[in-house]
Amino acid sequence: MNNFTVLAKKEFVQMVREFKVIWLPLVFIFLGLTQPVVSYYLPSILKALGGGQGITIDPSMAAQKGGEVLASTLGSQFDQLGVMIIIVSMMGVVQSDKANGMLAFILTRPVTVVSYISGKVISNYLFVACSVVLGYLVSYLYVILLFTRVDFVDLLVALLFYLMWILFIVSFTTMISTIFNSQGIIALISIVFLLGCRIVVGLSPIIDNVNPASMSKHAMEVLILGTVNTDVIWSVISTIVLSALTILVTNIWISKKKFNNE
Known part of the structure; x- marks a missing residue:
């Protein structure tokens, strides 16, 4: 447990040095406020600029329910640009340690591969989750200001569902960062696969039922409909199993490569 604590602290120190603790939360704050602001003011902006000629604007756009707008934040902002930003911020999570010899150095110490991986995944997940939550809450504040209120229970349940999707994103990106040595390839594979999961x-x-990205859909359904789909239990189980599988593959890959002997 002591090794895990030290490795987790190392990750947070690295985040501070890379200014990730500043720019990643700011990105999600920006994404969080973008959807409600654009949804509310776009018709007025187009009308004021005279750019609405030949464009049919749905008059109900500014009359959307709060849950619908908040769901759009998850689907249109976080699930697109947000996912890509998370991947870019994490593409070197293990690759950089391999490249500079830090991984080999760490594993020559009395540190297990499990401690190393858990320190990486848990610390990065907590940080990314906090950034997402911050952007989500900012979006919620703008939603209740410009639209209608969202039930607090629905708000919380949807957030928990969405954070499970974030868990898979973090664990999958960590696995790809372990297997490949080029950050460009890591980013490309992660973006194509994860966005592909969301598209299907x-x-x-x-x-x-076996797609972790469906947790995002369930989160949006809770916000829009106020109910939980009974099939969510299968999505929860598959997301947990697949996240654990990616972590297992990461553990096996590092163990088989024997970086401590390089």
């Missing part, structure tokens, strides 16, 4: 959501109930 809704195509088939069977796929949704």
Whole structure:
């Protein structure tokens, strides 16, 4: 446990040195406020600029319910640009340690691979989750200011569902960062796969039950409909299992490569 604490502190120190503790939360704050502000003011902006000629604007856009706008924040902002930003911020989480010899140095000490990986995944997940929560709360504040209120229980349940999707994003990116040596390749594979998972959501109930990205869909449904789909239990189980599987693959890959002997 002491090794885990030291490694987790190392991760947070690295985040401070890279100014990640500043720019990542700011990015999600910006994404969080963008959706409600644009949804509310876009018709007025187009009208004021005279750019609405030939464009049909839905008059109900500014009359949306708060839950619908908050769900759009998750689906249109966090699940697109937000996912890519998370991947870019994490693409070197293990790769950089391999490149500069830090991984080999750490594993020559009395540190287990499990402690190393858990320190990476947990510290990065907590930080990314806090950034997402911050952006989510900012979006909620703008939603209740410009639209209607969202039930607090729905707000919390949707957030918990969405954070499970974030857990898979973090664990998967960590695995890819372990396997490949080029940050460009890591980013490309992670972005294509994770956004691909999000794109296929809704195509088939069977796929949704084993697709971690469906947790985002369930979060949006809670905000829009105020109910929890009974199929969510399968999505929860599959997300936990697949996240654990990515961490297991990361552990096996590092153990087999024997970086401590390089």
